[in-house]
Amino acid sequence: MNKRLVVALSGGVGGAKLALGLSRILPADELLVVANTGDDFEHLGLSISPDIDTLTYTLAGLDNPATGWGRRDETWSFMDSIGALGGEDWFKLGDRDLALHVERTRRLRAGQTLSEVTTDVCRRLGIGARVLPMSDDRVRTRVRSDVGWIDFQDYFVRQQCRPVVHELAFDGVTLARPNADIVAALRSGSVRTVIICPSNPFISVEPILAIPGMRDAMKASNAPIVAVSPIIGGEAVKGPTAKMMRELGLEVSAAAVAARYGDLLDGYIMDDADADGVGTIGARVTIAKTLMKSLDDREALARVTLDAADALASR
Amino acid sequence: MNKRLVVALSGGVGGAKLALGLSRILPADELLVVANTGDDFEHLGLSISPDIDTLTYTLAGLDNPATGWGRRDETWSFMDSIGALGGEDWFKLGDRDLALHVERTRRLRAGQTLSEVTTDVCRRLGIGARVLPMSDDRVRTRVRSDVGWIDFQDYFVRQQCRPVVHELAFDGVTLARPNADIVAALRSGSVRTVIICPSNPFISVEPILAIPGMRDAMKASNAPIVAVSPIIGGEAVKGPTAKMMRELGLEVSAAAVAARYGDLLDGYIMDDADADGVGTIGARVTIAKTLMKSLDDREALARVTLDAADALASR
Numbered sequence: 001m002n003k004r005l006v007v008a009l010s011g012g013v014g015g016a017k018l019a020l021g022l023s024r025i026l027p028a029d030e031l032l033v034v035a036n037t038g039d040d041f042e043h044l045g046l047s048i049s050p051d052i053d054t055l056t057y058t059l060a061g062l063d064n065p066a067t068g069w070g071r072r073d074e075t076w077s078f079m080d081s082i083g084a085l086g087g088e089d090w091f092k093l094g095d096r097d098l099a100l101h102v103e104r105t106r107r108l109r110a111g112q113t114l115s116e117v118t119t120d121v122c123r124r125l126g127i128g129a130r131v132l133p134m135s136d137d138r139v140r141t142r143v144r145s146d147v148g149w150i151d152f153q154d155y156f157v158r159q160q161c162r163p164v165v166h167e168l169a170f171d172g173v174t175l176a177r178p179n180a181d182i183v184a185a186l187r188s189g190s191v192r193t194v195i196i197c198p199s200n201p202f203i204s205v206e207p208i209l210a211i212p213g214m215r216d217a218m219k220a221s222n223a224p225i226v227a228v229s230p231i232i233g234g235e236a237v238k239g240p241t242a243k244m245m246r247e248l249g250l251e252v253s254a255a256a257v258a259a260r261y262g263d264l265l266d267g268y269i270m271d272d273a274d275a276d277g278v279g280t281i282g283a284r285v286t287i288a289k290t291l292m293k294s295l296d297d298r299e300a301l302a303r304v305t306l307d308a309a310d311a312l313a314s315r
Numbered sequence: 316m317n318k319r320l321v322v323a324l325s326g327g328v329g330g331a332k333l334a335l336g337l338s339r340i341l342p343a344d345e346l347l348v349v350a351n352t353g354d355d356f357e358h359l360g361l362s363i364s365p366d367i368d369t370l371t372y373t374l375a376g377l378d379n380p381a382t383g384w385g386r387r388d389e390t391w392s393f394m395d396s397i398g399a400l401g402g403e404d405w406f407k408l409g410d411r412d413l414a415l416h417v418e419r420t421r422r423l424r425a426g427q428t429l430s431e432v433t434t435d436v437c438r439r440l441g442i443g444a445r446v447l448p449m450s451d452d453r454v455r456t457r458v459r460s461d462v463g464w465i466d467f468q469d470y471f472v473r474q475q476c477r478p479v480v481h482e483l484a485f486d487g488v489t490l491a492r493p494n495a496d497i498v499a500a501l502r503s504g505s506v507r508t509v510i511i512c513p514s515n516p517f518i519s520v521e522p523i524l525a526i527p528g529m530r531d532a533m534k535a536s537n538a539p540i541v542a543v544s545p546i547i548g549g550e551a552v553k554g555p556t557a558k559m560m561r562e563l564g565l566e567v568s569a570a571a572v573a574a575r576y577g578d579l580l581d582g583y584i585m586d587d588a589d590a591d592g593v594g595t596i597g598a599r600v601t602i603a604k605t606l607m608k609s610l611d612d613r614e615a616l617a618r619v620t621l622d623a624a625d626a627l628a629s630r
Contacts, residue, residue: 044417044418044421045417045420045421045424046417071396074392075390075392075410077389077390077392077409077410077411078393078410078411078413078414078417080411081386081410081411081413081414081415082414082417082418084414084439084440085414085415085418085436085439085440086418086435086436086439087414087417087418087421094392095390095392095393095396095410095413096392096393096395096396098393098396098410098413098417099393099396099397099399099400099402100396100400102359102360102361102393102397102402102413102417103359103397103400103401103402105360106359106360106402109360120401121400121401124399124400124401125399125400
């Protein structure tokens with residue numbers, strides 16, 4: 001079979017878990033992870049790409065399982081010191097993590113693209129799979145909330161998701177060009193499946209889908225598009241997905257996430273705990289254990305997802 | 316007496332020791348330290364000012380007595396990580412130290428001057444004395460050596476002073492404007508003395524003296540100009556001063572340093588160990604214990620230097 005490439009769309013923590021599972025059961029050249037960059041931002045003069053970094057650290061085995069972001073074996077001397085100098089200290093940057101932000105910022109200023117930097121860093125950290133930003137152009141998620149329009153990291157980190165969300169916008173997205181390597185891969189005729197990882201639909205996946213040309217390229221792959229529900233038992237595993245759904249007037253359910261993706265989906269993987277919502281879902285549903293606690297869980301869910309995709313492809 | 320202001324020209328370690336001694340025996344508003352910025356450089360995209368930082372950390376009690384540079388209670392996670400990402404790792408930046416470079420770089424890019432950043436950082440770290448860069452314009456010390464012209468930090472840190480020095484140049488110095496606050500202070504009529512700290516003459520003091528207008532302003536202060544020898548017993552306490560003197564064809568002696576400063580000096584403080592060279596020195600010589608091991612040594616040498624200056628003023 002020549003349709004071997006798995007393309008996975010991912011945000012941070014939850015998506016990175018499934019990406020890791022996929023990376024462990026697929027040959028290195030059969031996985032391309034498309035990273036959301038809508039929550040990228042500039043902080044302390046540094047260019048920070050939280051989802052790329054979580055994916056990178058997770059795939060390199062450097063992630064911090066306690067926090068879900070940043071690096072393991074981290075130290076915090078920089079943060080201890082920056083506040084005393086008048087620097088902003090609401091966004092936590094570990095000393096090891098900082099090396100990536102400093103080096104990336106240097107290279108971007110020197111003219112490299114975010115894709116080039118990401119590819120090189122992944123190579124240096126021994127990651128076999130490709131990780132690419134959805135676009136090298138600047139897209140910034142903004143949140144319309146009960147305290148007005150605010151930047152995403154202001155909402156997410158500084159205000160710890162406390163503001164009530166009314167609307168999300170992706171500044172710059174209408175002018176952003178999709179990453180050419182991603183489009184080329186999707187249109188190469190060799191895509192086995194496009195997987196939408198169990199990430200927050202509104203802030204992790206929809207920025208990717210909003211890039212002009214991205215949905216068309218996904219459809220043009222002629223590969224089954226399969227999403228994994230980020231909602232388990234009517235709640236999000238981590239992060240503000242459930243709160244955000246409530247505030248946006250949506251039911252907090254796996255079925256509501258599937259409805260959000262609409263006819264983009266061919267398949268949908270959801271937990272047994274949410275099985276009573278199956279009836280309303282247009283895509284072909286696979287019921288599975290979707291909570292990924294162990295490494296085995298990650299691999300097992302990756303297998304279930306690929307099996308579901310392959311079953312759809314052979315219909 | 317209205318001539319109360321002490322202006323001290325300083326490089327890094329040795330100069331900072333005397334500056335600390337001065338800061339402990341003078342009221343805060345009577346000390347202005349002029350910092351060499353010839354060894355400033357851009358590294359990993361960050362603006363680094365080694366002499367300002369050594370002065371700042373020393374005066375704030377945050378210096379690392381073991382290294383002579385950087386901060387005490389330092390950690391090195393950033394350095395541990397940067398090399399694996401392809402970043403340059405020959406210049407050691409501690410995690411706490413890094414906070415200053417990141418915050419300074421951010422502010423300089425936002426349009427603040429180096430003087431403004433330095434003043435604010437000193438205030439935040441509780442330093443009473445003023446520390447000001449010799450100029451807010453870019454001056455970069457370059458070294459003509461047996462391996463060609465090289466940047467100062469390349470010579471000093473990367474190649475650990477191994478190249479043989481033939482000549483020093485201060486790129487940008489002819490266009491650099493002296494720090495206006497320093498000139499105003501020197502011309503205010505309130506200067507008690509100008510002290511040239513026991514720093515390397517060639518790479519720490521001469522960049523300051525080479526700024527157009529700086530020597531004139533020093534002379535116009537009408538205050539005694541007193542230097543403290545960085546050579547003790549025919550050797551430098553730390554750093555490449557002695558090696559550099561030999562390579563430049565100079566005798567390694569306290570007297571040769573005095574000769575280098577020439578008729579700029581009214582007074583010269585040198586160690587008893589070098590007393591046999593006194594006869595050749597044009598300035599009024601004071602013999603003192605110039606090795607500063609303890610805090611008491613720093614204060615004592617500061618007192619000797621001020622006494623010598625006051626004696627010259629009352630002649």
